[in-house]
Amino acid sequence: MNERQEILNGFAVEMRRGTVVLSVLSRLQSPKYGYSLIQELKQNEFGVEANTLYPLLRRLEKQQILKSEWETQGAKPRKYYVLTDFGKEIFEELKNYWKNMQSYLNVLVSGEDC
Template identity: 45%
Template sequence: MSDLLTSLTTELRRGSLTLAVLSQLDTPQYGYSLVQRLEKSGIAIDQSTLYPLLRRLEKQNLVTSSWDTSESRPRKYYVISEYGTEIFQDLKKEWEKMSEELQQLLKGDD
C-alpha cells in the first residue's frame, strides 16, 4: 500500500472508530476487552489509538469511567453515558444517511 493510500485510509477510519467504540460501550468494558470485541467484528484498533480516543470521549462527556480494584490487577472500565447514547444515536443516523448517499455515488450511472 502506498504512503498516500495508507494516510487516506487512516483518515477515513478515524471517524468511524469513534462510532465503533461508542457502539460497544453499552456495557462496561476495559481497554483490552474492547479491543477484543472490536476485532471480533473485524475492526482492528491498536491500544495506542484506543486509549487516547477513550480519554477524548470521556472529556467530551460521552463516556464515563470507573476503576475496578477487586482483582489483583486494577482495571479501568468505560461505559457510554446518557449523553453519549443520545450523541451515538444521532451519529449512527448520520453514518447511515452518509453511507447510503456515498453508495449511490460509488455506483455511478447505471
C-alpha cells in the same frame, strides 16, 4: 511498497480514522475495560491500537460521552468505560448520520444520480 499502494493505504487510513469514534461507542453500551475493547474490536475486524484508543477514551470521558469506574476486586485493577445518557444520544445521532452518509455514498460510487 509502490507509490500506488502507498496512496491507497493513505486513503484507507483516513477512512478508518473517521470511523473509530463510532466503532468505539458502538461497543460501550455495557461497561468494558480498554484491553477488552481492543480485543472485541479486533474480533470484529476493526483493529485499533492502544495508543489510539486510550487517548480517545479520555477525550470522550472529558466530553461527558463516557464515564469510567475502577474495578479493584479482581487480580488487577481495571478501569471500565460505558456510555453516559448524553453519550447514548450522541451515539444514536452519529449512527443516523452514518446511515445517511452510507446511503449517499452508495449512490455516488454506483455512478447513479442522486
